[in-house]
Amino acid sequence: MDQTVFERNRPAAAVVTEALRGSRAAVFWLDGLPRPEHAVLIGQQRADLVVVGGGYTGLWTAVRAKERDPQRRVIVLEAHEFGWAASGRNGGFCSASITHGEENGRRRWPDEFDTLVRLGEENLTQIEETISRYAMAAEFERTGELSVAIEPHQVEWLEPDVDGFLDADAIRAEVNSPTYLAGRWDRTGTALVNPARLALELARVAAELGVELYEHSAVTGIDRGPQLRVRTERGWVRAGQVALATNVFPSLLKRNRLMTVPVYDYALVTEPLTDAQWAEIGWRNRQGLADLANQFHYYRVTGDGRILFGGYDAIRQRSVDAVHEDRPATFRRLAEHFFTTFPQLGGLQFSHRWAGAIDTSTQFCAFYGLAGAGRIGYAAGFTGLGVGAARFAADVVLDLLGGEKTERTELEMVRRRPLPFPPDPFAAAGVAATKWSLDRADHHQGRRNLLLKTLDAVGLGFDS
Numbered sequence: 001m002d003q004t005v006f007e008r009n010r011p012a013a014a015v016v017t018e019a020l021r022g023s024r025a026a027v028f029w030l031d032g033l034p035r036p037e038h039a040v041l042i043g044q045q046r047a048d049l050v051v052v053g054g055g056y057t058g059l060w061t062a063v064r065a066k067e068r069d070p071q072r073r074v075i076v077l078e079a080h081e082f083g084w085a086a087s088g089r090n091g092g093f094c095s096a097s098i099t100h101g102e103e104n105g106r107r108r109w110p111d112e113f114d115t116l117v118r119l120g121e122e123n124l125t126q127i128e129e130t131i132s133r134y135a136m137a138a139e140f141e142r143t144g145e146l147s148v149a150i151e152p153h154q155v156e157w158l159e160p161d162v163d164g165f166l167d168a169d170a171i172r173a174e175v176n177s178p179t180y181l182a183g184r185w186d187r188t189g190t191a192l193v194n195p196a197r198l199a200l201e202l203a204r205v206a207a208e209l210g211v212e213l214y215e216h217s218a219v220t221g222i223d224r225g226p227q228l229r230v231r232t233e234r235g236w237v238r239a240g241q242v243a244l245a246t247n248v249f250p251s252l253l254k255r256n257r258l259m260t261v262p263v264y265d266y267a268l269v270t271e272p273l274t275d276a277q278w279a280e281i282g283w284r285n286r287q288g289l290a291d292l293a294n295q296f297h298y299y300r301v302t303g304d305g306r307i308l309f310g311g312y313d314a315i316r317q318r319s320v321d322a323v324h325e326d327r328p329a330t331f332r333r334l335a336e337h338f339f340t341t342f343p344q345l346g347g348l349q350f351s352h353r354w355a356g357a358i359d360t361s362t363q364f365c366a367f368y369g370l371a372g373a374g375r376i377g378y379a380a381g382f383t384g385l386g387v388g389a390a391r392f393a394a395d396v397v398l399d400l401l402g403g404e405k406t407e408r409t410e411l412e413m414v415r416r417r418p419l420p421f422p423p424d425p426f427a428a429a430g431v432a433a434t435k436w437s438l439d440r441a442d443h444h445q446g447r448r449n450l451l452l453k454t455l456d457a458v459g460l461g462f463d464s
């Protein structure tokens with residue numbers, strides 16, 4: 001088996017140990033972020049629309065519902081705090097892609113792929129416009145994304161004969177890593193945001209538009225009568241419609257319980273770099289960065305001049321539980337890979353380490369639908385690329401609940417439900433075999449074995 005660049009060029013163990021020594025198990029984005037308190041739902045309320053879940057999907061749904069119809073009474077019920085889950089702890093890559101990347105979208109929906117690209121681009125532009133319209137302090141930067149080849153076989157994937165290809169010298173002039181063999185800069189398809197600030201600013205805008213926001217108000221069930229009754233431990237809301245935006249958490253709809261599995265993704269953030277350290281690596285254009293392996297890293301610069309470095313180990317778990325968040329072996333591996341990527345930064349410390357659950361679906365991007373005689377809408381399954389796509393999902397859910405036929409609702413991507421995961425232990429065995437195969441492919445010039453080829457052919461898989 002070939003070795004990857006990270007195995008060939010391992011940093012000294014002491015550098016890694018020292019760098020992690022002072023790191024705290026805390027989400028950098030949420031650490032010390034001032035947040036307004038919101039009420040707990042107690043007693044009875046009435047609403048036209050209840051949104052369950054206060055991450056991006058739920059908050060965009062509330063904001064868009066009010067923008068579409070300011071008279072509508074909208075209530076959001078969040079089990080914990082707004083933006084505490086994936087929405088407050090992600091990498092902040094806000095992509096135009098609503099299909100988890102071009103390859104996945106083109107393969108699954110070849111006939112409508114061009115439309116999906118256009119709708120995704122419009123969605124990203126509308127996110128930018130919304131941020132500007134409401135003066136949202138979300139640190140939105142449309143700096144684009146650099147894809148980098150770090151193994152010889154990946155160079156080909158960057159299409160050396162097509163305009164915009166960056167050879168080793170050109171990519172290293174942008175960001176100076178000895179691991180880079182080639183690159184490509186997509187200048188418009190990705191923006192970077194401060195993810196937790198985006199979530200909290202969406203909550204602020206929702207409140208200013210008249211949405212009623214409740215935290216620590218987990219929904220325990222929905223009774224279906226002439227009106228829907230959305231129950232929490234201490235109260236309930238009678239509503240005409242419900243939008244479920246609970247992502248990877250157990251769905252309130254039985255039919256959706258096997259549609260997603262939690263996959264834990266891990267990240268590190270460094271202390272702010274000194275001017276001399278920045279001079280060593282360049283990166284003046286502040287792009288998001290990702291390598292091309294199956295088990296890939298994503299990394300970026302924060303507003304205060306740190307580097308966030310995440311990905312690679314994606315660990316499937318049976319439930320969302322904070323016990324999965326501290327995984328020393330994974331943080332150590334990430335730190336090793338960081339110093340292989342930037343050996344010039346030896347001596348730099350990590351300040352934060354954390355993890356979060358990604359809502360993996362079998363088609364790697366969101367699925368949508370209605371239940372409860374058309375009164376309950378849902379979207380979930382973004383598989384690690386939901387920062388931008390959540391806004392698109394909000395509009396889809398509102399279109400569906402409104403009974404409207406729109407360009408969005410007519411998409412095959414929206415109309416057709418993907419396959420569910422099999423129940424455990426089959427899901428666990430399948431994911432383990434797939435992960436093993438993906439790792440082998442990364443060690444064999446990207447060559448996919450029979451299992452991966454079969455999964456590709458039937459449109460199933462595992463990703464983050």
Ligand SMILES: Cc1cc2nc3c(=O)[nH]c(=O)nc-3n(C[C@H](O)[C@H](O)[C@H](O)COP(=O)(O)OP(=O)(O)OC[C@H]3O[C@@H](n4cnc5c(N)ncnc54)[C@H](O)[C@@H]3O)c2cc1C
Pocket residue numbers: 052053054055056057058077078079080081082083084085086087088089090091092093094095217218219220245246247248249250252265266267310355356357358359380382383384385386387388389390
């Ligand atoms: C470490 C990590 C890195 C990532 N990096 C990126 C990235 O760079 N770019 C990208 O596009 N995507 C990324 N993602 C994915 C992205 O963060 C998610 O797709 C997106 O945040 C999903 O938003 P959401 O609102 O659907 O879900 P969430 O943010 O998970 O929100 C769901 C909310 O529903 C609430 N809830 C659940 N059940 C109930 C209930 N019964 N009652 C009330 N409330 C309930 C939860 O408490 C939670 O707040 C990453 C994810 C992780 C974990």
